Amino acid sequence: MSPVVFAMPGNDALATALAARLGAEKGACTVRRFPDGESYVRVETAVQGRDAVLACTLDRPDDRIAPLLFLASAARDFGAVRVGLVAPYLAYLRQDARFSPGECVSAHVFARWIALHFDWLVTMDPHLHRIPDLEPAYGIPVRVAHAAPAIAAWLRENVAEPVLIGPDMESSQWVDEVARLAGAPSIVLEKKRRGDREVVVSVPDPGKLAGRTPVLVDDIVSTARTMIEAVRHLRAAGLPAPVCVAVHGIFAGDAFEALRAAGAGRIASCDTVAHPSNIIAVDTAVAASVADVLNAISSRPSGNEAAE
Ligand code: R5P
Numbered sequence: 001m002s003p004v005v006f007a008m009p010g011n012d013a014l015a016t017a018l019a020a021r022l023g024a025e026k027g028a029c030t031v032r033r034f035p036d037g038e039s040y041v042r043v044e045t046a047v048q049g050r051d052a053v054l055a056c057t058l059d060r061p062d063d064r065i066a067p068l069l070f071l072a073s074a075a076r077d078f079g080a081v082r083v084g085l086v087a088p089y090l091a092y093l094r095q096d097a098r099f100s101p102g103e104c105v106s107a108h109v110f111a112r113w114i115a116l117h118f119d120w121l122v123t124m125d126p127h128l129h130r131i132p133d134l135e136p137a138y139g140i141p142v143r144v145a146h147a148a149p150a151i152a153a154w155l156r157e158n159v160a161e162p163v164l165i166g167p168d169m170e171s172s173q174w175v176d177e178v179a180r181l182a183g184a185p186s187i188v189l190e191k192k193r194r195g196d197r198e199v200v201v202s203v204p205d206p207g208k209l210a211g212r213t214p215v216l217v218d219d220i221v222s223t224a225r226t227m228i229e230a231v232r233h234l235r236a237a238g239l240p241a242p243v244c245v246a247v248h249g250i251f252a253g254d255a256f257e258a259l260r261a262a263g264a265g266r267i268a269s270c271d272t273v274a275h276p277s278n279i280i281a282v283d284t285a286v287a288a289s290v291a292d293v294l295n296a297i298s299s300r301p302s303g304n305e306a307a308e
Contacts, residue, residue, distance in 0.1 A: 001049055001050045002023060002024050002025055002050070003022060003024040003025070003050060003051035003052070003053050003294060004024060004025045004026075004027040004045050004046075004047055004050055004051070004052050004053065004080075005018045005019040005022070005024050005025070005026055005027060005053040005054075005055060006027040006028075006029045006043070006045075006052065006053065006054050006055065006071065006075070007026075007029075007055050007056075008031060008054060008055060008056035008064065008067065008068055008071065009031055009064075009067075010057075010274055011055040011056050011057060013271075013283075014055045014057070014086070014088065014271075014283060014286070015055040017283035017287065018053065018055060018086065018283065018286070018287050018290060021283065021284070021287035021291075022053075022287060022290060022291055022294070024053065025045065027043070027044070027045035027047070027052070028044040028045050029041065029042060029043050029044055029045070029071060030042040030044065031067045031071065039066050039067040039070055041067050041070040041071045041074055042074065043071065043074045043075050043078055046078075047075050047078050047079055047080040048078060048079030048080075049079060049081060050079075050080060050081060051080065051081060051082050051083075051084065051294060051298075052072075052075040052076075052080035052082070052083045052084070053084050053086060053290065053294075054068065054071060054072055054075070054083065054084070054085050054086065054118075055086045056068050056085065056086070056087055057087055057088045057089045057272055057273060057274075058087045058089055058090055058091035059089050059091065059248070059250050059273040061091035061092065065091075065113070068085075069113065069117045072085070072117040072118055073117060076117075082119040082120065082297060083117065083118055083119055084118060084119055084120040084121070084122070084290070084293065084294070085114060085118040085120070085121050085122070086122045086123075086286060086290055087121065087122070087123050088123060088124045088145075088248075088270075088271075088272035088273075088282065088286055089123070089124070089248045089250075089272045089273050090121075090123040090126045090134075091110065092106045092107050092109075092110035093107055093126055093127045093128060093129075093131070094107070094127065094129075095107055096108075096128075096129055096130045096131050097130050107131060107137075108137070111137050111138045111139070114138060114140075115138050115139045115140050118140060119140060119141070119297065120140055120141040120142070120143075120293045120297060121134070121138060121140060121141070121142045121143075122142070122143045122144075122145065122286060122289045122290050122293060123142070123143075123144060123145070124144065124145045124146070124147055124247070124248075124270075124272055124282060124285070124286060125144070125145075125146055125147050125174060125219050125247045125248070126144060127219055127220055127248075141293055141296065141297055142293075143289035143290070143292055143293045144289070145282065145285040145286045145288065145289040146174075146177070146285060147174070147247045147270045147272070147280070147282050147285065148174055148177040148178045148181055149181055149285065150270065150280050150281065150282050150284070150285060151178050151182075151217065151245055151247070151270070151280055152178050152181030152182040153181075154245075154268065154279065154280045155178070155182045155184070155215060155245075156182055156183075158266075159213050159215060159243055160213060161184075161211065161212045161213055162182060162184045162212060162213050162214075162215045162243070163184060163185050163186065163187070163208070163209050163212040163213070163214055163215065164176075164178055164179040164182070164184055164185070164186035164187075164215050164217055165186070165187055165188070165189065165209075165214055165215060165216050165217070165230065165234070165242070166186065166187070166188035166189065166216075166217060166218070167188075167189050167216060167218055167226045167227060167229070167230040168188070168189060168190065168226065169188055169190070170219075171188060171217065171218050171219065172186075172188045174217060174219055174247065175188060175217050178217055184212075184215075185208070185212075187208055187209075189230055189233075193226075196223070198225065209234075209237075209239055213240065213242075213243060214234050214239050214240065214242035214243070215242060215243045215244075215245060216230050216231065216234075216242050216243070216244045216245065216264075217245045217246075217247075218245075218246055218247070219246075219247045219248060220246065220247070220248045220250060221244070221246040221248070221249050221250060221251060221255065221259070221269070222250045222251075222252050222255065223252055223253070223255050224251065224255035224256070224258055224259040227244055227246075227259055227262075227264070228258060228259055228262040230242075231244065231259065231262045231263050231264050232262055232263065235262075235263040240265070241263055241264060241265030242264060242265055243264075243265050243266045243267075243268065244259060244264045244265070244266070244267045244268070245267075245268050245269070245280075246267075246268075246269040246270070246277075247269075247270050247272065248269070248270070248272050248273050249267075249269030249270070249273055249275045249277050249278070250273055250275075251275055251277070256275070256276075256277065268280060270282045271283075
């Protein structure tokens with residue numbers, strides 16, 4: 001039987017695209033709040049004997065997680081053979097260690113919550129530091145889709161003579177790959193973070209950038225302080241307004257306006273997190289990862305069968 005794809009609130013376009021690309025049914029469900037703020041969820045499409053796929057990107061996760069886990073639980077109660085989560089942006093990866101006594105290592109706790117309710121996970125370019133690989137950390141099959149091909153394709157069509165610039169060493173992994181796919185050169189700046197909202201970025205050698213359109217690429221733009229510092233230094237070095245590209249454009253608070261005011265040129269983001277800057281669609285890559293994991297696990301016994 002074909003899988004059923006359910007959209008959590010705000011994920012309708014993703015669920016529709018996934019259903020179309022997977023040859024799956026787009027399921028109906030209700031997710032709403034009671035007047036007291038608690039969540040009500042109801043699965044309205046038959047899931048008995050079928051794979052249930054829940055589409056729910058996880059920026060601003062605290063309001064999303066309770067109804068998501070309730071819906072996963074309801075799908076399982078009503079007979080789904082497996083329940084999978086498609087979260088193009090995966091939350092709670094930053095606090096992956098205890099830096100001070102008394103802190104919760106939320107990355108590990110969150111992984112346990114997800115693994116308790118889902119049989120597999122698909123995400124895109126997760127922000128990993130001390131967790132080298134999601135699959136052992138989550139303990140369920142995980143597929144990671146990559147935005148680099150979609151970003152490179154967009155750059156080839158929209159930006160003349162780009163030079164890819166990563167604002168810090170961590171960004172080199174995706175900046176170098178985007179540059180390779182776009183057939184463009186790349187450099188990576190040095191960044192020092194001095195607090196939640198303060199970062200200092202090194203001045204690059206402007207000679208390497210001459211005659212090209214600077215394109216800053218980062219995986220996450222949250223407060224945008226990292227991008228803003230990079231933009232300021234590029235502008236101070238006499239370079240044109242850089243194009244700014246985010247895989248996950250969270251743009252917390254006034255981050256988007258502040259980035260513009262700092263001298264950014266066009267600001268483009270992938271559609272992993274809903275934002276007016278979304279211009280690079282990643283559903284093809286995400287759907288391919290979902291197809292891959294569904295194919296891999298469909299030959300295994302389901303959790304229900306294994307327990308029998
Ligand atoms: C850091 O390691 C990440 O790759 C991003 O540079 C960072 O998350 C950006 O955060 P913000 O926009 O708050 O400076």
